[in-house]
Amino acid sequence: MTDLSASSALPAAASAPVTHNTAIDDAKPRAGNTPTLAQLDLGQAMQVLAVQAPAHAPEWADWLAEIGFLPGEAVKILSRGLPGGDPLVVRIGQSTFALRRAEAACVQVQAPDTDGASA
Amino acid sequence: MTEAVIHVHRGGPLLALVGNPNCGKTALFNRLTGSQQKVANYAGVTVERKEGRLLSAAGRALRLLDLPGTYSLNPRSPDERVTCDVLAGRARGEKRPDLVVCVLDATNLRRTLRLVLAVQRLGLPCVVALNMADLAARRGLSIDAEVLSRELGVPVLRTVATAGEGVAELRALLDDKAVWVPAALPDSAADGAADGDHERIKQILQRLQLDQDLPELPSDRLDRVLLHPVAGPLILAAVLFLLFQAVFAWATGPMDLIKDGMAALGEWVGGALPEGWLRSLLVDGLIAGVGGVLVFLPQILILFFFILILEESGYLPRAAFLLDRLMGSVGLSGRSFIPLLSSFACAIPGIMATRSIANPRDRWVTILIAPLMTCSARLPVYALLIGAFIPARQLAWGLQLQGLVLFGLYLAGIVGALCVAWLLKRFTQSGAQVRPLMMELPAYHWPHPRNIALGLWQRAVIFVRRVGGIIMVLTLLLWLLASFPGAPEGASEPAIVYSLAGMLGRGLAPLFEPLGFNWQICLALVPGMAAREVVISALGTVYALSSGGADAAEALSPLIAQSWSLPTALALLAWFVFAPQCIATLAAARRETGGYKTPALMLAYLFGLAYLAAWLTFKISSALLA
Numbered sequence: 001m002t003d004l005s006a007s008s009a010l011p012a013a014a015s016a017p018v019t020h021n022t023a024i025d026d027a028k029p030r031a032g033n034t035p036t037l038a039q040l041d042l043g044q045a046m047q048v049l050a051v052q053a054p055a056h057a058p059e060w061a062d063w064l065a066e067i068g069f070l071p072g073e074a075v076k077i078l079s080r081g082l083p084g085g086d087p088l089v090v091r092i093g094q095s096t097f098a099l100r101r102a103e104a105a106c107v108q109v110q111a112p113d114t115d116g117a118s119a
Numbered sequence: 120m121t122e123a124v125i126h127v128h129r130g131g132p133l134l135a136l137v138g139n140p141n142c143g144k145t146a147l148f149n150r151l152t153g154s155q156q157k158v159a160n161y162a163g164v165t166v167e168r169k170e171g172r173l174l175s176a177a178g179r180a181l182r183l184l185d186l187p188g189t190y191s192l193n194p195r196s197p198d199e200r201v202t203c204d205v206l207a208g209r210a211r212g213e214k215r216p217d218l219v220v221c222v223l224d225a226t227n228l229r230r231t232l233r234l235v236l237a238v239q240r241l242g243l244p245c246v247v248a249l250n251m252a253d254l255a256a257r258r259g260l261s262i263d264a265e266v267l268s269r270e271l272g273v274p275v276l277r278t279v280a281t282a283g284e285g286v287a288e289l290r291a292l293l294d295d296k297a298v299w300v301p302a303a304l305p306d307s308a309a310d311g312a313a314d315g316d317h318e319r320i321k322q323i324l325q326r327l328q329l330d331q332d333l334p335e336l337p338s339d340r341l342d343r344v345l346l347h348p349v350a351g352p353l354i355l356a357a358v359l360f361l362l363f364q365a366v367f368a369w370a371t372g373p374m375d376l377i378k379d380g381m382a383a384l385g386e387w388v389g390g391a392l393p394e395g396w397l398r399s400l401l402v403d404g405l406i407a408g409v410g411g412v413l414v415f416l417p418q419i420l421i422l423f424f425f426i427l428i429l430e431e432s433g434y435l436p437r438a439a440f441l442l443d444r445l446m447g448s449v450g451l452s453g454r455s456f457i458p459l460l461s462s463f464a465c466a467i468p469g470i471m472a473t474r475s476i477a478n479p480r481d482r483w484v485t486i487l488i489a490p491l492m493t494c495s496a497r498l499p500v501y502a503l504l505i506g507a508f509i510p511a512r513q514l515a516w517g518l519q520l521q522g523l524v525l526f527g528l529y530l531a532g533i534v535g536a537l538c539v540a541w542l543l544k545r546f547t548q549s550g551a552q553v554r555p556l557m558m559e560l561p562a563y564h565w566p567h568p569r570n571i572a573l574g575l576w577q578r579a580v581i582f583v584r585r586v587g588g589i590i591m592v593l594t595l596l597l598w599l600l601a602s603f604p605g606a607p608e609g610a611s612e613p614a615i616v617y618s619l620a621g622m623l624g625r626g627l628a629p630l631f632e633p634l635g636f637n638w639q640i641c642l643a644l645v646p647g648m649a650a651r652e653v654v655i656s657a658l659g660t661v662y663a664l665s666s667g668g669a670d671a672a673e674a675l676s677p678l679i680a681q682s683w684s685l686p687t688a689l690a691l692l693a694w695f696v697f698a699p700q701c702i703a704t705l706a707a708a709r710r711e712t713g714g715y716k717t718p719a720l721m722l723a724y725l726f727g728l729a730y731l732a733a734w735l736t737f738k739i740s741s742a743l744l745a
Binding site: 057059060062063064066067068070071072073078079080081084086087089091093094095096097098099100102103 | 561
């Protein structure tokens with residue numbers, strides 16, 4: 001089971017350099033060095049700064065917002081799958097969601113106290 | 120009432136239950152409609168739109184729609200579109216609801232309030248049911264319903280749908296004329312945009328003093344073990360293992376009871392009736408055929424006992440999480456998991472459940488591979504063949520060989536499905552895209568014994584109805600074909616060989632001869648197209664007629680154990696892992712995809728796979744056992 005999945009995402013990225021595969025580079029920091037949800041450590045409490053969808057899936061921004069990824073919401077990673085830490089279990093606000101890493105990489109995060117709004 | 124009134128109102132004002140997925144809408148629906156009217160699926164296209172009748176406290180008859188759960192009013196999948204169309208008044212054959220009951224998850228107001236605001240913006244009158252109030256209280260969340268009501272400008276009721284709390288109050292509220300009028304929107308929300316919603320919800324939560332973060336929940340502690348990268352998959356494997364062991368280990372007692380009962384009945388009927396066609400019809404046709412299928416009821420119930428517990432507890436989405444990498448590697452989203460899992464009960468609801476998949480290509484692939492999941496109709500066939508050919512040997516660690524083989528058969532179906540999905544990913548253009556998961560993991564609940572009992576009862580009724588309906592009809596039809604015309608004068612073989620069915624079976628035999636199937640099996644496969652279990656009753660009838668009258672009521676399994684070789688039995692098992700022996704599944708695929716292309720492809724590739732797998736199994740096992 002596991003070795004099948006370990007190799008999955010990589011060949012697609014390597015063979016198709018066109019735009020629709022940009023989400024593969026999820027683990028790397030985005031422009032401006034804003035950390036994303038995909039890079040957090042387990043249990044590290046952060047809040048959502050913004051959601052930025054990849055070019056190949058612009059609809060993700062709306063979908064993530066609908067399930068609660070809105071600026072200021074408390075967010076942290078509860079668990080990571082094996083292998084390669086994908087997918088993730090994420091606590092967003094009061095809900096728990098399973099996200100793939102590419103989706104988590106759309107969520108830019110910041111430390112909870114920066115805008116003084118935390119309770 | 121005049122006819123015109125009935126025509127316009129169709130039985131009274133229309134209410135709709137709207138809310139996020141998994142917030143307790145259907146539980147509330149069942150409580151509200153109760154025994155007044157059974158909860159039935161709507162005929163035709165929209166299976167997910169359920170309708171029932173409820174009475175207000177004053178006895179006014181109202182119609183209630185249970186709509187698919189949605190996170191927003193921007194639909195992204197066919198099932199969410201149903202909800203949005205109904206609310207917008209666009210749904211065919213349905214008027215716009217007169218009142219919307221917004222069901223909120225009290226443990227997660229922050230997200231569910233967004234939908235309430237969106238519904239209000241549509242200008243629909245709305246009532247809020249603050250559901251799961253008990254769970255929220257247990258988490259230390261106290262929600263002031265009055266404050267919330269003032270903030271939203273609509274009535275708010277606290278409910279615990281699973282226990283029936285707050286249902287009477289809701290009925291009483293429906294007699295209040297004021298609730299049927301849309302609430303005036305506050306200025307900030309009246310501009311028709313959702314942009315202000317986030318701020319408004321923040322304010323509401325602040326006023327309710329609910330804006331603090333969530334403490335650690337018992338579910339989180341459980342998840343730390345169950346979703347652990349190493350322990351999680353091991354536990355999942357252990358759970359599935361236990362399931363298949365139990366299907367054999369627990370079922371023997373009740374199965375023997377049914378078997379003995381059938382044998383006694385057959386003997387009694389055989390003794391009470393004179394020799395002739397009526398006795399043959401009852402003993403060879405009904406009791407040997409239909410009774411042979413009924414024997415498997417305990418195993419089906421054990422399977423569903425486990426499935427129901429997994430469904431009720433909240434573990435299923437976790438299983439999907441644990442298997443997500445695997446799904447992703449074959450080009451499917453995590454959303455395909457639940458439809459595929461439903462297919463273990465039956466591929467038809469599984470194919471319908473694909474409506475929750477947003478991506479049309481993913482939906483199509485999921486429909487194509489759903490029949491490879493081992494449905495419960497296959498279980499009796501597997502159980503018969505395993506019981507007859509695989510010794511009930513204990514292996515190490517208390518494992519049973521029979522349960523292990525069953526596990527292997529289920530696994531073969533899953534692996535086959537993954538391979539097909541992978542091939543489609545590899546060779547289709549859209550296969551290489553990254554697919555979203557975004558799946559909610561609900562808090563764990565203890566399964567309600569009442570729900571489990573109810574679910575098992577429904578399953579038992581469905582199975583017995585199948586046995587008494589389609590299986591019996593086909594078995595009798597086969598008996599008829601197998602009994603006429605009778606044997607010619609001086610015939611040396613049993614009469615069935617000379618019958619229509621015998622000719623059909625022997626006509627098909629050359630086609631299946633490379634797989635090691637004899638003509639009796641070929642014959643049984645034909646009515647088995649209608650329903651898989653019919654193969655058992657058909658074999659029961661065929662062998663009862665072949666063996667002559669004396670031991671007709673004898674159980675099927677020793678009969679086939681004597682007359683088939685082990686490679687034949689294994690090849691038949693391999694055949695059943697893949698073969699599309701179910702016309703209803705093909706019909707469902709046609710209905711859901713709106714054409715004959717998909718079912719034709721399904722039929723062709725599944726028969727191809729089945730033939731190949733059975734041939735390989737027969738050849739390899741023959742060589743090994745030689």
